[in-house]
Amino acid sequence: MPPDDAVCSVVIPAYNAAHVIGDQLLALSEQEEAPAFEVVVADNGSTDDLASVVGSWTDRLPRLRVVDASRGRGVSVARNVGIDHASTDRILICDADDVVAPTWVRAFADALVEHPLASGPAETRRLSGPSAGWVPIEERSTGLYETWGGRTYGLGGNTAMRREVWETVGGYDEDFPAGAEEIDFAWRAWDLGYRFTYVEDALLHYRIRTDLRGVLRQQYNSGRGTATLYDKFRPAEVVPKSLARRVHHELLLLRRFPWRLDGGARRRWLTLVAFEAGKLVEARRLGSPAP
Template sequence: MNGSAPRVGLVSVVMPARNAEPTLAAQLEALRRQTYPDQWELVVVENGSSDGTPALLRSWQRRMPQLRVVDVAGACGVNGARNIGCRCARGEFVLCCDADDVVAPGWMAALVDALRTSPAVGGALERRLLNTRVALAARPPKEADALLDTFGFLPYPAGANCGFHKELWARLGGFDESYRYGGDDVEFFWRAQLAGYRLAFSPDAVVHYRLRGDAPAIARQLYRYGRSHPKLYRDFAGHGMPASRPGDAARAWCRMLAHLPDLAGRADGRAAWLAQLSLRAGRMAGSVGHRRWYL
């Protein structure tokens, strides 16, 4: 961080947590070890957990004075939880992370430094540290040298590693809570850019990103992601989001047919095949549900 830059006021970290007991302590410890030297708070939105997440958070409040817990009566979706956290946040800058990842020591300092000159920023996702070979086969690592650009339209940060001025969040009316799973971060940052806000990328703001590790969880996640893509197309086609190309979908289905023998092979091959099937099936279901074809 540039030592000559003026100090920022309070920084707020917003983190939804739902049934996060197995991974939450590692993330809290990583946040506690941040190198950022100035004042910050952590707002954890306890999003209707049925495991030991609430008790774990209470125990951490005794040793982490920056931690504030906001209880939600029932699950409200990731964007609902983010909006609750942002409303409760007292900082002028808001950083977002997830309860199942691990932020690197300089994560907060790097995002804050970028937010001095940009209204919104995303960091790098590192996928190897926390994940098995099977998980990586389902979602192969990408170069963490730029914002994500999955749809050939506008770049965007992942909700697991981003920051923005709270004023920007307020002017946009918050996150769209109709995006409950998949597309939730994409929609917000596309809307920000279309409203004239510039996004930055901070390669030093690293989050060690945890993928789903077993076949049923991989399938559920990729199916939900796929269902959200036609919804994004419905909402942003008028702004220039390109349609999906039928040839790409046809080639994807042909590859899956050609690789059917992978289902009888190694676990990583099965995971990669299942991930593709789930994504494409989700897109088909989303196309029907949202009445916009995006295959």
């Protein structure tokens, strides 16, 4: 029996997130017209005081608990462990460093009555400030994200699903590089007939890293994930670049360095370089042509 008859479970993967998770827990404690829900924080082996910070919120979130997700490193491990420990069949996933809107739980809980898989919009400006403009991500999304062949997906940290979807798909691939693991999950779900529905009121305030090194690492990992995705699925509509085309592509990128523009433009250029580097490095490691 779910705790206190909770009808849905919010799963939060977390690693050394003591300094930011309070904002997310505050947002969850202020949900409007939400059904009873539990919060499961899946601790991926934190070395900070995450457990004590989370424990300080149990008076405002009485169905809040921490579970041990340290059997392996990575967000996919933490999501899988958190979902496995959830007490209900309606699973809502968010990240420790983001902030959900007041209507988030209600919107997703309602959507899962009719739909097995859902996602909502994300905006980046509130938590990120100027760094929101450094990365090739919309500052306010207006629909699901599209990939090759029109396949759609939602952000991993703004996803809701019935437990049957997670079980049928086989969970998140724990060997997949961070940065595209949610696309891999969405593609496998797509092949099994599951489709995302878009829930406008399930808004997420998404945090872009404000330090350049963190942003570049994030984009490098996204490039690795893209190469892994292509190697795993090999979509027919994606034609790998020949060596000549690849060299031409990279030379064009180098030529576009914004010599005379502001620092923001240079940071945006560096994020593109980091993404391309991650894609090429991972493709070479896999022995697969890069898309």
